[in-house]
Amino acid sequence: MSPSPLNPKTTHYEFLGPAGTLAISVGVPILTYAQYFACSEVAGGCPPALSLHTTCLRVLAALSDPEWWKSLWDTEATIAYFGWYAFCVVAWALLPGDIVEGTTLRDGRKIKYKINAFSTFLLALGITTGLILRNGPEAFTFIYNKWVGLLTASLLMSFLQACYVYAASFRPGKLLALGGNTGNLIYDWFIGRELNPSIGSFDIMSFNELRPGLILWVLINISMVCEQAVRRGGFSQVTDSMWLVLAFQTWYVADGLYNESALFTTMDIITDGFGFMLSMGDLFYVPFVYSLQARYLAFHPVVLGSLRTLGIFLFNFWGYYIFRTANAEKNDFRNGSNPKNLKFMTTARGSKLLTSGWWGRSRHPNYLGDLIMALAWSLPTGFETPITYYYVIFFTFFLMHRQHRDDKACQKKYGNDWDKYTKLVPYRIVPYVY
Structure with missing residues (x-):
């Protein structure tokens, strides 16, 4: 497809160009898995009490073992994650919400957005709270126990979405991001070729920015509270440090979701395309990296005092x-x-x-x-x-x-x-x- 005045060819690279974006696309998932294995009960601590030499030997042994690679996949966790994403889509479609217009785009259009992220959040919290009250904290430790499988499932979803929006960006009439039309497959796939990709009235970028990853971040933290409660003998024994982390991050997420309309004036929505960088960041990185503190406290309680x-x-x-x-x-x-x-x-x-x-x-x-x-x-x-x-x-x-x-x-x-x-x-x- 030849460049047009509305979709000029991008002439500059960020992140050191195709080589840099490829390195990030591979490196960030590796670092995220490494973070888990460097700070988890399964690995033996945070970090494990191992010498550098022993650590290198263990890493090499794992990477050369087909069974270790298979352990990264969990079918039950994958079904749960994709079910969670489907829940967010259905909630977006069915829950009532105001319709607001975004800023004027280069082609003169204004995208209309449905505002109901906060309602989705409250619904998810209500269902989770009901499950825990009825069945006890052990009913919601699933996320702690299925961590690696859920991580892999979110990475798969990120990859599939990036491939879909890249392929869809070649349909006629698409408005491209000024920074994602270089013609290089790897770079444009990572940065995001299309501006505000959508399926009908379903805007993929704004949906991913606020719903599946951010709300899951809070649910992960709640699962970590439940894990600590099970180990320590009930919610009354959950440490002050864990409650602080849960309160801080829940409030932060709730504030962002409540002020959903503010998203539509940000650089992500106005100028950036949606590619693997944002799909990985929203779905994979945010919920599973930002919840590190709660996951650490689940197996390593810290009592702060008043x-x-x-x-x-x-x-x-x-x-x-x-x-x-x-x-x-x-x-x-x-x-x-x-x-x-x-x-x-x-x-x-x-x-x-x-x-x-x-x-x-x-x-x-x-x-x-x-x-x-x-x-x-x-x-x-x-x-x-x-x-x-x-x-x-x-x-x-x-x-x-x-x-x-x-x-x-x-x-x-x-x-x-x-x-x-x-x-x-x-x-x-x-x-x-x-």
């Missing part, structure tokens, strides 16, 4: 306050409201950029709140292992890369006005630091 519990709670609240108030300022301003009388500059394009409030302190204050919360989620695990801090370390580099992409796009969009703006707001994420 003072440390209060301190971590306040630290997380501080991060949430920054995250929520910063996003509220931005959303109000984009919707034509300025209740705080924030200062702004007007660009030659007519766009307005905030230069006071949280957005005057840094160009991405919401990222600062996100990072504070990420650290707060890891602190309940204590300091016996660095592995449980993997999320906050990864998230720091992820947000720095995202900030770099966003700033680069703004530089291209606003030109000299962006240079003027960066002088008014010099800090990227952390005021006075970065």
Whole structure:
């Protein structure tokens, strides 16, 4: 298919091009499985008490054993995962919800989105709570026991979706992402060739961003609470650290789902295509990596005590306050409201950029709140292992890369006005630091 004015050929690569995207496509799944085997009861600890030499021998022995490869697959877990995804689709279709319009696309269209992610979340929590109350905590330890099989099933779903949307992007009339039309199969398949791929009114990208992975993240945490409850003799014996992790992450997910409409102004929806990068991130990485702290606490309980519990709670609240108030300022301003009388500059394009409030302190204050919360989620695990801090370390580099992409796009969009703006707001994420 030859390039058109509406779908120009992409002339620049990210992630070091096809070789880099191939390395990420293979490397991220490997690292995610490795994280489990480096921090699990089955492996012998977090990390296992093994020398580097012994660890290498065990890894080589496993990789050369066909039975080990077979152990990554679990038919029962695969049926459960695909059933979970089907449940989310049916809930999207049947539960009532408002219809909202997204931003205007390059072809003049505005996609209509059904808003009912929070309702789906409440339904899933209701069913889960009923199951646990009726049958006890042992009825919901399935996720802990089937971890590897569920991980493999989510990876399979991610791969199948990436292949489908890539193939479907070649149908006539498709609007392509400006960054995913290089003509290189591996790169475009990873980045996402089509912008906002859909099946009828079912928008694949926005659905995956909010429903199956995010809600499953909370259900995984609940399963870890149940696992600890079974081991320790009931919910009354579940540790304060586990309750903190469950509360923090459940609130974070609930907040995102409740404010679903805010998703439709993000870079993911407006400019990015949907490929393996996002399908893997939404379905595979988010629920199974972000829940590491709860999984660790399930087999390695940590008791914090009142003072440390209060301190971590306040630290997380501080991060949430920054995250929520910063996003509220931005959303109000984009919707034509300025209740705080924030200062702004007007660009030659007519766009307005905030230069006071949280957005005057840094160009991405919401990222600062996100990072504070990420650290707060890891602190309940204590300091016996660095592995449980993997999320906050990864998230720091992820947000720095995202900030770099966003700033680069703004530089291209606003030109000299962006240079003027960066002088008014010099800090990227952390005021006075970065």
